[in-house]
Amino acid sequence: MTxxxxxxxxxxxxxxxxxxLRVILDAEPDVEVxxxxxxxxxxxxxxxxxxxxxxxxxxxxxxxxxxxATEQILATMERPPRIVVVTTFENDAYVYDAxxxxxxxxxxxxxxxxxxxxxxxxxxxxxxLLYPAAVRGLAAEHARRRPAAPPWAARLTDREADxxxxxxxxxxxxxxxxxxxxxxxxxxxxxxxxxxxxxxRDRTQAVIAAYESGFITPG
Amino acid sequence: MTxxxxxxxxxxxxxxxxxxLRVILDAEPDVEVxxxxxxxxxxxxxxxxxxxxxxxxxxxxxxxxxxxATEQILATMERPPRIVVVTTFENDAYVYDAxxxxxxxxxxxxxxxxxxxxxxxxxxxxxxLLYPAAVRGLAAEHARRRPAAPPWAARLTDREADxxxxxxxxxxxxxxxxxxxxxxxxxxxxxxxxxxxxxxRDRTQAVIAAYESGFITPG
DNA sequence: AACCGCCTCCGCCGTGCGGGGGAGAGCTGT
DNA sequence: ACAGCTCTCCCCCGCACGGCGGAGGCGGTT
Numbered sequence: 001m002t003x004x005x006x007x008x009x010x011x012x013x014x015x016x017x018x019x020x021l022r023v024i025l026d027a028e029p030d031v032e033v034x035x036x037x038x039x040x041x042x043x044x045x046x047x048x049x050x051x052x053x054x055x056x057x058x059x060x061x062x063x064x065x066x067x068x069a070t071e072q073i074l075a076t077m078e079r080p081p082r083i084v085v086v087t088t089f090e091n092d093a094y095v096y097d098a099x100x101x102x103x104x105x106x107x108x109x110x111x112x113x114x115x116x117x118x119x120x121x122x123x124x125x126x127x128x129l130l131y132p133a134a135v136r137g138l139a140a141e142h143a144r145r146r147p148a149a150p151p152w153a154a155r156l157t158d159r160e161a162d163x164x165x166x167x168x169x170x171x172x173x174x175x176x177x178x179x180x181x182x183x184x185x186x187x188x189x190x191x192x193x194x195x196x197x198x199x200x201r202d203r204t205q206a207v208i209a210a211y212e213s214g215f216i217t218p219g
Numbered sequence: 220m221t222x223x224x225x226x227x228x229x230x231x232x233x234x235x236x237x238x239x240l241r242v243i244l245d246a247e248p249d250v251e252v253x254x255x256x257x258x259x260x261x262x263x264x265x266x267x268x269x270x271x272x273x274x275x276x277x278x279x280x281x282x283x284x285x286x287x288a289t290e291q292i293l294a295t296m297e298r299p300p301r302i303v304v305v306t307t308f309e310n311d312a313y314v315y316d317a318x319x320x321x322x323x324x325x326x327x328x329x330x331x332x333x334x335x336x337x338x339x340x341x342x343x344x345x346x347x348l349l350y351p352a353a354v355r356g357l358a359a360e361h362a363r364r365r366p367a368a369p370p371w372a373a374r375l376t377d378r379e380a381d382x383x384x385x386x387x388x389x390x391x392x393x394x395x396x397x398x399x400x401x402x403x404x405x406x407x408x409x410x411x412x413x414x415x416x417x418x419x420r421d422r423t424q425a426v427i428a429a430y431e432s433g434f435i436t437p438g
Numbered sequence: 439a440a441c442c443g444c445c446t447c448c449g450c451c452g453t454g455c456g457g458g459g460g461a462g463a464g465c466t467g468t
Numbered sequence: 469a470c471a472g473c474t475c476t477c478c479c480c481c482g483c484a485c486g487g488c489g490g491a492g493g494c495g496g497t498t
Contacts, residue, residue, distance in 0.1 A: 118337070118340075157443085158444090159446095167423070169427070170419070170423055172484075182445085184447095185446080185449090188485085189446075192487075201389070201486090202389075202485075203423050203485080204386070207423055207427060211437045218436075218437070376473085379474095392455075401475085401476070402478095404478060405476050405477060407456080408476075420456090421455075421484090422456090
């Protein structure tokens with residue numbers, strides 16, 4: 001626990017917010033504020049320079065907003081820091097964009113001090129805890145709301161279509177079986193039927209066919 | 220801090236996992252394991268009975284899976300507990316469903332002990348920290364939009380990107396090898412790297428990730 | 439009744455796949 | 469000179485996958 005402290009960079013256009021955050025974080029022995037930035041562009045350069053563990057990034061900032069700054073940092077650095085987006089409103093539309101470009105999480109400005117500190121510690125030393133990369137695919141996931149009638153769709157039975165949809169979410173046969181409440185052998189039968197009817201050689205080709213034909217759609 | 224302990228219910232079909240979780244949590248003075256369940260149906264009834272603060276819910280369970288158990292608990296209780304989904308794979312498709320039905324978060328089984336404890340404490344006493352209720356509106360509200368650059372695309376090497384593209388056309392390893400003019404063993408190495416970096420369990424999940432992230436597009 | 443499509447499940451079996459190592463060559467930046 | 473990354477290739481191993489054939493039940497159609 002008493003190793004090197006968690007190095008944090010604060011990016012917010014309001015000085016008051018920055019100092020508030022700094023006061024909170026400086027009170028913690030294992031956290032060190034390594035830099036500050038007041039614009040998105042500044043944030044990018046400061047982060048590149050000091051190479052922190054965590055960045056607290058405001059969404060609304062002049063020149064470049066927090067989203068694009070996040071995007072640039074994650075895209076251009078080889079070992080990028082974990083970026084926590086700081087926002088005022090829970091339903092801020094920016095939040096969704098932040099998640100999509102790869103932010104590790106977000107905190108509300110009205111959060112209690114210890115919640116903020118918890119968040120920093122959490123993202124600093126866990127790359128797989130609450131809502132990781134998976135969330136970023138969520139938007140795409142739920143956009144699958146458009147049946148487009150592929151040529152072979154009519155030939156698939158209801159059950160086979162169910163199985164194909166679950167295959168296209170990356171599930172293994174045993175998992176599909178659990179989901180549908182049937183035995184693994186049954187799933188294998190349906191999978192075989194799907195492969196035959198779609199002309200696919202394996203489940204991967206079947207999933208590709210499902211995407212390409214519009215049977216299922218990405219975001 | 221020294222009020223009533225956080226009461227936790229463990230739901231997992233494997234006894235070993237349950238005891239492991241129990242050992243970890245019992246070591247914490249402010250956490251108390253109030254009950255265990257080995258099936259989804261049992262989880263629902265146990266949770267109703269002991270009324271815990273937090274439920275650690277496995278996704279894969281007999282009778283009723285963790286998703287439906289979560290759904291039932293949240294739907295039928297007036298003050299439902301916070302439910303943390305426990306999963307093995309970061310990209311487990313169940314995760315999306317878990318979020319949609321209202322899970323508070325999820326942890327990976329390979330997480331460190333203190334990460335688990337942090338997660339329990341976090342969800343127990345914060346309803347507005349990392350990824351709160353707002354995320355659940357994501358599926359409904361923020362259905363479409365462009366995924367932009369996937370966070371892992373930058374981390375793929377040129378060769379790995381080549382391999383992923385060929386994987387996404389349905390080619391087997393040997394075929395990719397022939398296409399790239401290298402040996403099959405080399406392709407296997409690249410495939411393994413792609414799986415690791417995308418968090419995919421097998422080539423099918425990797426291809427799905429490629430589609431969903433916009434790395435490749437249908438048509 | 440006879441037929442047929444669909445769903446459910448059971449074996450057996452070969453193999454491609456993915457995890458776990460390791461290793462050498464080349465190239466870059468310090 | 470050295471570390472670090474990438475690309476190349478090798479081994480062993482366990483297992484999920486997919487191909488094969490077979491079977492029973494159930495509901496429609498003829």
